[in-house]
Amino acid sequence: MNVAVAKTGSGRAVSDLFASAEGRLPGSPDVIAARREAFETYERLGLPHRRIEEWKYTDLRALVGEVLPLAAAPDATALKRAAEAVKAHAIAGARKLVLVDGVFAAELSDVKALASEAGFKTLRESLDKDAGLLKTASTDAVIAVNAALATDGVVLSIADGTQLSAPVQIIHVATAASASAVTRSQVRIGKGVRATIIESFVAAGAAAYQVNDAVIISVGDDADVAHIRLMDDAADAVNITSQFVTVGANTKLNVFNMTSGAAVSRLQGFITLAGEGSELSVNGVNLLKKTEHGDTTLVVDHAVPNCVSREIFRAVIDDRAHSVFQGRIIVRPDAQKTDGKMMTRALLLSDEAEADNKPELEIFADDVSCGHGATAGALDDSLLFYLKARGLPEKQAQALLIQAFVGEAIEQIADDTLREHVIGIAERWLERRS
């Protein structure tokens, strides 16, 4: 393979990226071989661009250009800065697992408190025994980069019948500027488990960094699980996250994704309903301003009969920002009695704001109820006038209507504390606007 010709926008040879990272990457010789193979995939494909159908609206070659070299492992100063950020973003009562610049930080985490209820290891510790951690159901260039370069992550295992007494919050903190943090985590949730898993992405003073995260979640039968992801990275950061979720039978899974930061972001979620009688609720909010680009791409795969899926997605787009929602519902030939619905709405706050909604249904069974809807529009002038006539200044009237707009998605979060936390993020975003 002639790697010498593969160059990034800055002229840096792509192969240097792996060569320079190799010394920091954990894993047995098998793992290193798997990483090398993944890296070769990335070298061959390059970053996704608009002529690749799945990435049509998010051309990473144009938006990002290149994958930055890995961030150095955090030193004492970085950990101190990270601690501040963790304090600011921690959810009350949650047990924290903190990754700083892609490396697990035990001193900032609640490993001991968690140990009584769940099995925990770092990815670094786990890779030697399980090279399979680098494999995922599907692969594109960004997932390949993740497999090649993942420095750390959390490997969590919640045994059958466990009811977690507190949510687990995985906090990704960036302290290193102009560098990549590449993480991969796995969460195995057993039968009958009740659990809430939160993932937060935040910055601690870092700028222009890149996050590439992958998370692999399996949920067993008869479980009741909430999975919340809150991405509030720095205004000039890049966040690419891939989620792979499989759901067992008679399980309730409630997913919520919020994007309120990063210059360029893509969340791609691949959720497979693999057991009958399950209910999946996937909801999300994108809050975008300036020239931010936020892409939420969800694939819900009904592989078996008798499952329900609901998706409610809201995008609020100001200035020259660009929101992308791609939602695909697949109903396999056997998946009769599937009930799948998806509704996406975009609110455009400026003439230059842009929204792309791409709902897709791929239905191979004949006895199903599936539907989707998509709208895009501005704030309703008659509602704005009503609020102003009652004494609300323009920006406050807008804020109230925007909160109501995103509220329908946020309301789907069942836990009061979490819901209030998310409403707080939206309120702060709105305050920054006015």
Added chain:
Amino acid sequence: MMALLEVKDLKVRVEEREILHGLTLTVNEGEVHAIMGPNGSGKSTLSHVIAGKPGYEVTDGQILFRGEDLLEMEPDERAAKGVFLAFQYPVEIPGVTTMNFLRTALNAQRKARGESELMVPDFLKKVREVSKSLNIPQDMLKRGVNVGFSGGEKKRNEVLQMALFEPSLCILDEMDSGLDIDALRIAADGVNALRSPGRAMVVITHYQRLLNYIVPDVVHVMSRGRVVKSGGKELALELEASGYAQFEDAA
């Protein structure tokens, strides 16, 4: 004594078409004025321009509120000064509970006037009192503003706001439209309870019926963008008998 509201020779256009052709109206504190007139005479336009609705171009004339130029103020500033428009068609705002809306609006007005925010218990007490007198169930206040409300409930919600915000000028735009006689009576009782020496009302209506419940001090007849006749409450009865045709000819 300075008038509360003075509309002087007001000319208003909507999309190049002149709707008000030089309207003059003076309302003093404590007075209830009725403005009657046929459809298209400009009654609602007048109410919208006083409240500051966008889309109207004032080409001439003035609107003074306690001597201040109302046309220079944003709608929210007018509200904070004490101008209240009860909408003919109150909008539905899904996702904003009535309670949250009431508190946000009241505190925004207080803030604009340099007053402190009303404490939550005081606010709740006040809302409870007023909503009880208007026969508004508490669970209605937890729902989105006007979402799923009947016509009567929407109008009562307007009166509730009037009672809470304590404006000095209330403009009731066709409050009777879409209401049956019972709903009209409840809403009108609510309005009458708010009559006070410090507060004026302008009741805009097509029909005399509403004025049986809210008895005005002064009745104005509008036709083709002007006030063509003013008189006492007996003018409303006269109109009921003879109709608007005579004034349309006069205009």
